[in-house]
Amino acid sequence: MKAGSRVLGAVRALALATLMAVGSVGAAVIASTVTANAAVVSVIEVRGNARVDANTVRGNITIEPGKSFDNSDIDASIKRLFATGLFSDVQITRRGSTLVVTVDENLIINQVVFNGNKKLKDRQLEAVVQAKSLGPYNETIIEYDVEAIKEAYDRIGRGEAEVSTQVVSLPNGRVNVAFNINEGGRTKIESINFVGNQAYPNGRLKEVISTKQSNFLSFLTRKDLYDPAKLRADEEELRRFYYNRGYADFRIISSTADVDPATGNWIITFTLDEGERYQFGDIQVDSTVPGIDVERMRRLIESRSGAVYSAEKVEDSIVAMSEAAAGEGYPFADITPRGNRNFANRTIDVTYLIDQGQRAYIERIEIRGNTRTSDYVIRREFDLAEGDAYNRVLVQEAKKRLEALGYFEAVNVTTSPGTEPDRVILFVDVKDQSTGEFSIGAGYSTGGGGATAEIALSERNFLGRGQYLKIAVGGSVDTRNYTLSFTEPYFLGYRLAAGFDIGRNTDSSQEGYNTTTTYGTLRVTAPITDSLSTKLAYTYSVEEYDQDGSFFLPPSPPIQQALDQSPWTTSAISWALIYNTIDDRSLPREGIVASVETTYAGLGGDADYVSITGKASYFHTLSDSQDIIGQLAIGGGYIAPTGDNLRVFDQFYIGGETIRGFESQGIGPRDYNGDALGGTTYFNATAEVGFPLPLLPRDFGVRGAFFADAATLYGSDLDLSWATSPGDVEGIDMAWRASVGASLIWASPFGPLRFDFGFPILKEDYDKTQIFRFGTSARF
Structure with missing residues (x-):
């Protein structure tokens, strides 16, 4: 037993010694590793x-x-x-x-050159490549630059462009880099097709998207360029189009862009599933936030039971209720619509749920991607600032305003967590686009003046400050017009559009005298609501008359008196109230635009009168599928002296601009020479139906219209004591005129043009008629 115990003790001692040895070695290894990993050099x-x-x-x-x-x-x-x-x-x-x-x-780039490029200038290509003079040469960068150049050519419709590189070695580790470009031909959009659409024809849907099929004017409009990002935007436009017209289940199954092997052009196809069309059912508001006035919120709802379902109406309701809740002291209120489909009667019940949203504040707003537009131009479109309560609805409204400016190709607003749990960072990513415009306008009047033309240069985002500047020169054989306009949309940091207009007009079309008018206007427009605004303006003008002695007959006393008073100065202030809900200024389909304006002339100067004018136009789509649009318009005005009698040239004059089928100044009181004397009172009305022309592609932008006009101009505040014979003055009493006709309207690359053919059906013997008139298309 003792021997066994000694053996066991020896084994234990040996094991303990072994463990101590291993531990010593491990410690030494660890110490060595630490020494290697934590070193010091001199x-x-x-x-x-x-x-x-x-x-x-x-x-x-x-x-x-x-x-x-x-x-x-x-x-x-x-x-x-x-x-x-x-x-x-x-x-x-x-x-x-x-x-x-x-x-x-790395090698250093001595020079970067581009060879073979004509459609894109060197400065445009320099902006997209990373290789720069005196920068490092890197093959990865060069490969990236080749692709970037190809993408730049893709954006101008030259997807077949080929790019190769050539590197020339120089002494001292330097190289020259050349990008050799074969621009190839221009790739067109051969066709745009829609599959699965039943409610709306292809032509109507083509008007919704921004990508257009190639035609003989595409080299001017450049709207027929295939761009994947543009195609994604077109998808969104189609969704909004259907969602706002009751098709809540609409979806895009696919959108493809394929190259036709025979022509090398693009064929774009949208495959759609329209689904059923719904109406609004029961509309309710439910709130879990104590203190919220539910009844007030219900009155703000834009969607109405029985109306065609519209996602836009739901969005507008959310915006209105969110702003009202914030005004009541609940900036974090979160309003969510909950829809319940009734498939049997095809209605959607909508309940707006008002909950207390997560409390979050904006830590900062970061602007990215703007190479031209100043940061403050973007920031001022937000009704939110750093430190304010975060409200997703107000953020979306700011995004819409930025898109509506027309300064950017794309706007994207995203959020990211801030440095604290209740902080968020807003990232606003934008891409600047060209905002300058060179336009040529033209018109023709058979009643005097003949052909007219205007050349204009305008810039909507002057110097990246969001300001509007326009310089225009125009005229005809007998007239000359010069105009300079400037607008600052945020005057003194407020949402006030302030600006000025200065100009000079000369007119030698009248028999016996020439007219030169020089004027200047200061104006400011302030929004009251999203659709209502007010405008205040001051105008000072000087009219000079040069009598050339070529009168066939002596002018009547009112005209001669006005000519003798040359120069005539007018110092006037005006105030206007403007209501505008139209959906598209270039081609309104729904909405009202109306205004009333009063003017007082008498703040110094020679003129002394007060006038009031008003006009309103109502647009409504008569057939959504066929894109037939109806318009009703009315107008009127009255002017009265605040001192002595009116001057003849201060009275109202109307004609072909108001009632087609008549010359300019073609109706109203006249003297024995047939010269217009103007009137103190006028009324006018128009009914029009516009439609796309059959057999013509919608991409041409040509539409037709049938119209009926009516107008009257009467009354006079002139001294007519000289008129002793029955034929001395005619048309003082009220008499209605009417005309019917047809129009051809073209959204041309040179600006909107309109060709009117009017036929008087009710007129006076002394009126001056004109069947054909050619000018700009806007009539509201």
Whole structure:
């Protein structure tokens, strides 16, 4: 037993000794590793550099002499040196107390040139490539630049462009880089097809999207360029179109862009599932927030039971209720619509749920991507600022306003968590687009003046400040017009559109005298609501008359008196109230635009009168599928002196601009020479139906219209004591005129044009008629 115990004791002692030995070795290994990973050097030596200064290398590493470092510092230093783009290889080793940094320098680009490019200028290509003169040469960068150049040509419809590179070596590690470009032919959009659509024909849907089929004017409009991002935007436009017309289940199954092997052009196909059309059912408001006035919220709802379902109406309701809740002291109220479909009667019940949303504040708003537009131009469209309560509805409204400016190709607003749990960061990503415009307008009047033309230069985002500037020159054989207009949309930091107009007009079309008018206007427009605004303006003008003695008959006393009073000055202030809910200014389909304006002339100057005018136009789609649009318009005005009698040229004049089928100044009181004397009172009305022309592609932008006009101009505040014979003055009493006709309307690349053919069906013997008139298309 003792021998066994001794053996066992010996074994235990041997095991303990072995464990102690292993532990000693492990400790030594660990100590050695720690020493290797946490080292200190006294010198940093740079090798392999020829052009880059050694201190530049040392300044881009995290290791310093006399301070400990480990492997993570070496990795970080290597990454920082590679990130400079100056080196193709970097190695860092330690030799005793010296840290050796060995580098292989990249070649330096001496010059970047582009060969074969005509459609895109050098400066445009320089903006898309990363390779720059005196920058590092890197094959990865060059490969990226080749693709970037091809993408630039894609955006102008030249998807077949080929790009190759040529590198020429120079002394001292420098190279010249040449991009050799074969621009190829222009790739067109051969056809745009829709599959699965039953409610709306292809032509109507083509008007919804911004991508257009190629035609003989596409080289001017550039709307027939295939762009994947543009196609995604078109998908969204189609969704909004259907969602706002009752098709709540609408979906796009696919959208494809294929190249026709025979022509090399694009064929775009949208495959749709329209679904059923719904109406609004029961509309309710349910709130879990104490203090919210539910009845007031219900009155703000835009959607109405029985009306065709519209996602836009739901959005407008949410915006109105969110703003009201914030005004009542609940900025975090979250309003969510909940829809319940009734498939049997095809209705959607909507309940607006008002809950207390998560409390979050805006830490900062970060603007990205704007290369031209100033940050403050973007920030001022937000009704939110840093430190305010975050409200997703107000953020979406700001996004819509930014898109409506027309300054950007794309606007995207996203959020990211801030530095605290209740903080968010708003990222506003935009892409600037061209906002300058060169336009040529033309018109023709058979009643005087003949052909007219106007050349205009305008800039909607002047110097990236969001300001509007326009310079226009126009005229005809007998007239000359010069205009300069400027508008600051946020005057003094408020949402006030302030600006000025100055101009000079000359007219020698009248028999016996020439007229020169020089004027200046100061104006400011202030929004009251989204659809209602008010405008205040001051105008000072000087009218000069030059009698050339060529009267066939002596002018009547009112005209001669006005000519003798040359020059005539007018100092007037005007106030207007404007209501506008139309959906599209270029082609309104729904909505009302109305205004009433009163003017007082008498703040100095020679003129002394007060006038009031008003007009209103109502647009309504008569057939959504066939895109037939109806319009009703009315107008009227009255002017009265505040001193002596009115001057003849201060009275109202109307004609072909108001009632087609008549000359300018074609109706109303006249003297024995047939010269218009104007009137103190006028009324007018129009009914019109517009429609797309059959057999013509919608992409041409040509529409037709049938119209009926009526108008009257009567009354006079002139001194007519000289009129002793029955034929001296005619048309003082009220008499209605009427006309019917047809129009051809063209949204041309040179601006909107309209060709009117009017036929008077009710007129006076002394009226002056005109069947054909040619001018701009806007009539509201």
